[in-house]
Structures are given as C-alpha cells and as structure tokens.
Amino acid sequence: MHNNHFFLRILAQQLRQILTYARLKQCFSQEKDELVIGFERQNGDDFWIKCCFSSQFSTLQFPSQFHRAGRNSIDLFSDLLLHEVQDVYVFENERAIGLDFLGQQTLVLKLFGNRSNVILFQEGEHVAQFQKKLSKDYELVLPELHRSIDQDFDAFEAADGDYKALYPTLGKEGAAYFDAFGYATKSLQGQWEFLQQTLENLSEPHISIVETTKGIGLTIFPIHGDALFQSQDAVEALNQFYSLHYSIGEFRREKGLLIELLTKQRVKAIHYLESLTKQQHVREVNLAYEEIGNILMAFLHLIPAGAKSVELEDFYHGGTIQIKLNPLLSGPENAENYYRKAKNYVKEIAHWQANVDRKQAEIALLGEQLGQISVAENRKQLKPFLPLLRVQTTAVADAPDLPFKQFETDGWVIWVGKNAKNNDLLTLKYAKKFDIWLHARDVSGSHVVIRNPQQRTVPKHIVEKAAELAAHFSKRATESLCPVIVTSKKYVRKTKDLLPGQVIVDREEEVVLVKPTFWE
Known part of the structure; x- marks a missing residue:
C-alpha cells in the first residue's frame, strides 16, 4: 500500500511542511531506474528524495544524505534548478504527488507500480519526463491527473x-x-x-x-x-x-526464485540423463547398424520396393529380425544408410558418454547449490547465486521482418533457416562471428544460430534447446537421439563451388547428442 492514494495523501501533507519554500539544488540520475532530487530548505538543511522505479519494485526513499558519483551521472530537469517549491499535494483520487514551483512549473511523482515516472509540466503542459520508455506519459495533461468522483x-x-x-x-x-x-x-x-x-x-x-x-x-x-x-x-x-x-x-x-529455478533445471537434467540411459539400453539389446546393413545386402532380392519395414533372417544371432526401411530408398540405399549410422556409432557413443558425464556433474552441482541456497539466512549468503536470476534479453532489430524462423528462451534469440537458400542467408548475411552455429551432423537440415551480440558465454541448457531444434529440422528428426555440431559462426565458411545450404565447418567446437524436439 506504499503507493496507495491514502498513504500518499499522508506523505504529501508531511512533505508540504518540509519542502515549502525549499529550493531545488540537484536533480540527477546515476542508475538506470533511479532519480535523485535534492533540496535546500530555508533552515539550510538538505532534503533528498530518491525515486526507485525498477520493474519489480517502485517506491520513494528519503536518505539523510547522498553523495553523487563522479562518473556516469546525468543532470535532469535542469530548468527547475534553484526554483522554489510553493506547494506539495496529492492528486485527487490518484497515486501521484505534485510539487508546484515558482514559474508555473510542476514536478509530478507518478507512482503507478511498474509504470512509475517523474514528469515535468510547464503551465499544465508536458515538458519532460524521467522514464522515456513510458510513451503514454508524453500525452498527459496536468489538470487531467485529478480524478473527480462524486462521493456523496x-x-x-x-x-x-x-x-x-x-x-x-x-x-x-x-x-x-x-x-x-x-x-x-x-x-x-x-x-x-x-x-x-x-x-x-x-x-x-x-x-x-x-x-x-x-x-x-x-x-x-x-x-x-x-x-x-x-x-x-x-x-x-x-x-x-x-x-x-x-x-x-x-x-x-530471490531465495524462492533460485530454489524454483535450480529445481526445474535439476529435474530437467535428471530426465535428460534418464533419456540417455534408456537410449543406451535400446542400443545394447538391438543389433549393430553394420550387422543390419549386411543382412539387408544379403537379402536384397527379398526387399519389396517402397516397403517401410521387412522381416529377414538374422544369420548373426538366429531367428528373424524386423528392420525399418525408408520407403523412398532402394534396398542398397537403405543398407548404405545403416552403414553410415554404423560409421558414426563410435563417435556417437563417445559423445553419449561425454553427455552422461556432463549431466551427472550438472545434477551434482545443482544439488550442491540447492543445498547452499536452502540454508542461506541473509542476502550476503545468497549473493554468489544471484547472477543465475539475471535473464538478459537481446533486442532484435526489425524482428517481424526477418525471413527465417525465430524462437526465444530465457532471453536468448534463436534463428532457424527454412530451406537451403534461406540457410545461406541466415549464416552468411545475418549471423555474426560470435554467434553460435548449430547443425545436425552428417545429414541435411536447417542451419540454427544462437544470437550472441554481447559475446557472452551461452548457457549449456540454451545450447541444448537450440540443438533440439537443429535435430528436429533435419533428416534425423525421427531418430531417438541426434548428434548436433556446435561451433562459433566464425568457423563456418562457404566456397563458390558449394551448393545452396552447403558450408564448410573448419572447427567443431562441440557435438551434443539430443532428442529432436520442436518447442515454442
């Protein structure tokens, strides 16, 4: 209720006694959402008002003294300097306090939650304001701030x-x-x-x-x-x-938000690890890809054209085996597809084990952090973990007009190419060298870019989310797990002899194994 009309009415009465005939001697900002107003009273004492207008919490504070920083501060409302306060009042039925100065100037402290602002009026007309992002405040007219309501x-x-x-x-x-x-x-x-x-x-x-x-x-x-x-x-x-x-x-x-955030991340990591473990179990009970390719090549004459699967003799282990086929490919082409998978199998196993180790370490770290946060008793003990809550958004200029798919998660923007030519446009024109570039390994698919104009370290869970999209928009979309190349865009180039969408990756910084997933 600190920004409620009835409390502001009490506050305005007290400020009237303090500030009447006081002169404005300073008005400046040295923080994004903070305005400091300094007065010199008739008895020579200073009086400070600090307007704290963050998106999470807006209020007024009255420090006994305030030392202006030598750098990164800017003067505001300079037309009011040395002007004398004539009256302080609350607007009728409104959450705003007015300070009238000599010269028909009024400074309004508009306390509307996350739309709070300080606005200067000259003869009732808008002149300037502190929070420039609040565009509707430019249309305010001073007399209209009073809300007259019949209350008899x-x-x-x-x-x-x-x-x-x-x-x-x-x-x-x-x-x-x-x-x-x-x-x-x-x-x-x-x-x-x-x-x-x-x-x-x-x-x-x-x-x-x-x-x-x-x-x-x-x-x-x-x-x-x-x-x-x-x-x-x-x-x-x-x-x-x-x-x-x-x-x-x-x-x-903040403690509650941290516990909620890390708990979600830990549960997600556990589920991901379970998915990896399940996939390994499936591999262990199934035939190796190379053996399946050999079986197909041995019985090409038994494979009907356009079949989605075929049951053939398993001369490795006895009995028969049901083999999935791509109906658009011939028998030899399906066998070649399995040979390709066999070729990548050793690499995928290595990546699989690396992902398992990484997830186990991540789960252990999250558990340790949750334990430390749970027993924290003050903000000082919580301070090392507060950066985890900072979600920084990246502005994308003219985003609606960009020609490719766009996704956003936790403030990170991800672009996905729509076709071969569009992939070239995304990678060669729009992506910058410090962006993160992803592509499903050894198959055709969309180029995926994580925007990183501020050259920050991209969190692992963001890389995984982008990799899921790269896997989904590829020829491996139906597979249980898909290896995805992750590298900086600066390591991706194209020569004139390459077809649309084809590029050369000079360095694979990482390969992650993910489940193809489409998310919005």
Whole structure:
C-alpha cells in the first residue's frame, strides 16, 4: 500500500511542511531506474528524495544524505534548478504527488507500480519526463491527473453501496478490510457509516510495516498481530519499508526464485540423463547398424520396393529380425544408410558418454547449490547465486521482418533457416562471428544460430534447446537421439563451388547428442 492514494495523501501533507519554500539544488540520475532530487530548505538543511522505479519494485526513499558519483551521472530537469517549491499535494483520487514551483512549473511523482515516472509540466503542459520508455506519459495533461468522483451519499445510494465505485483507490487491502468487518451484511446506512468512519481513520497517520506471504508490505489499515515497524511519520516509514524490503522481503523472494529455478533445471537434467540411459539400453539389446546393413545386402532380392519395414533372417544371432526401411530408398540405399549410422556409432557413443558425464556433474552441482541456497539466512549468503536470476534479453532489430524462423528462451534469440537458400542467408548475411552455429551432423537440415551480440558465454541448457531444434529440422528428426555440431559462426565458411545450404565447418567446437524436439 506504499503507493496507495491514502498513504500518499499522508506523505504529501508531511512533505508540504518540509519542502515549502525549499529550493531545488540537484536533480540527477546515476542508475538506470533511479532519480535523485535534492533540496535546500530555508533552515539550510538538505532534503533528498530518491525515486526507485525498477520493474519489480517502485517506491520513494528519503536518505539523510547522498553523495553523487563522479562518473556516469546525468543532470535532469535542469530548468527547475534553484526554483522554489510553493506547494506539495496529492492528486485527487490518484497515486501521484505534485510539487508546484515558482514559474508555473510542476514536478509530478507518478507512482503507478511498474509504470512509475517523474514528469515535468510547464503551465499544465508536458515538458519532460524521467522514464522515456513510458510513451503514454508524453500525452498527459496536468489538470487531467485529478480524478473527480462524486462521493456523496446520493452517489453512494445510486451505486447500491458499492464503495469501490466511489473510492477505487482503497485497493485490495481496503477490500480485505471491508470483508473482514462484514461490510456486505450491513444495511445501506450501516455501510455508509462504516465507509465514513474508515475514511476518517485513514486520514490519521498510523502506519505499519508487516510481513506477508508476498513479502514486506506497508499499510495504514489496522492490523492483527505483530508489525515489523510502526510509526506516524510517513517519511520514516518509507525508509524502513525500503530497507526491510531488501533485507527480508527481497531476500526471501530471490531465495524462492533460485530454489524454483535450480529445481526445474535439476529435474530437467535428471530426465535428460534418464533419456540417455534408456537410449543406451535400446542400443545394447538391438543389433549393430553394420550387422543390419549386411543382412539387408544379403537379402536384397527379398526387399519389396517402397516397403517401410521387412522381416529377414538374422544369420548373426538366429531367428528373424524386423528392420525399418525408408520407403523412398532402394534396398542398397537403405543398407548404405545403416552403414553410415554404423560409421558414426563410435563417435556417437563417445559423445553419449561425454553427455552422461556432463549431466551427472550438472545434477551434482545443482544439488550442491540447492543445498547452499536452502540454508542461506541473509542476502550476503545468497549473493554468489544471484547472477543465475539475471535473464538478459537481446533486442532484435526489425524482428517481424526477418525471413527465417525465430524462437526465444530465457532471453536468448534463436534463428532457424527454412530451406537451403534461406540457410545461406541466415549464416552468411545475418549471423555474426560470435554467434553460435548449430547443425545436425552428417545429414541435411536447417542451419540454427544462437544470437550472441554481447559475446557472452551461452548457457549449456540454451545450447541444448537450440540443438533440439537443429535435430528436429533435419533428416534425423525421427531418430531417438541426434548428434548436433556446435561451433562459433566464425568457423563456418562457404566456397563458390558449394551448393545452396552447403558450408564448410573448419572447427567443431562441440557435438551434443539430443532428442529432436520442436518447442515454442
């Protein structure tokens, strides 16, 4: 409720006493989502407002002092420097505070959750704003920020006692409070009296900071149970709220997110390892590819054209064997297909074992990390693991107009070629040398690129997801597991004698064995 209209009304009253006739001496930003506003009061004291407007958490803070960094800071709203504050107020039925300055200039602290902003108006017209990404704020007109709502008894009676229609700013906490006191069971007159008594109570600054299932909360409604902090000072309460949010609430939120993230990754790794183990068992109980090729060559005369399978004598182990065939290939071509698989079998086994070892190590590491996170009691102990939560998105210019398939997972963009010519376009024109290039090994298929303009280390699970796509969009799409080449795009080149889609890979940095999978 720290950005609720009724709390902001209390805060504005207190700020009016502090800031009236104070001069704006600094206004700057040195963090992406943070604006610092410094005032010099008539008694010579400084007063600071720090506007923290991240996508996860937006609030005001009032540090007792603030030292501007020597670098990476930028001045904002310079037209207001040395101007004197004339009034501070909350906008009618709105989550915004206005600071009027001499010269008909108004600085608005718009506290709309993840759409919070600071906007400067001159004679009621928009002049500048802090968060430039909030494009709709450019259209705001100062007088329209006041929301006039008829809130007398006649309007209440016309709304059949629906207090939300008259006071939408009471919010979810107000609704819970009204429900707890059986508002719906009261008579219309009883509801009106309860509403008026509640509004009178909210005008008195009884502020509590409490711990909820969603984190740390600030409320001006009466509470049941113990509070982490209580005060009649809105400035002091917001400072405590900011501190407790990060020391307790944010710690528990991040700890929960880390446990959820690593648990999912560990379960996925376990399932992947089980898939690898199952595939090895299938190989052990089936004939070797070379033996199947020999059987086909020995009985070419028994293979009907266009057959999807054939049952032949197994002269290696006795009895008969059912062999799958490609109906589009002749008998010798099907045998050659099995010989090719046999040729790659030794390499695939090596890659298979490498993947097994890697997954076992990954499962062990995730288990160790989960154990350390579970026993963490403060943010300092959690700090080494916080980078795991940072999902960085890569902007793709004119993405809708790109000519190939596009996928995105955990902020990483993956491109997939549509055909041979399109593969050339993707690899030779759009992909950059530090992008990751993937292709199903020894068969035709789509070129796949993981975009990496910032030259970061691509997480293994992202490589595997891209490899699944490369396997799916290849001639090995129906196989249980498919080896996929992984390398930097700088090691991929094309000579003039090659057909569309054909390239030369100078260095295979890695080969991963994955199950062909299409995901969105």
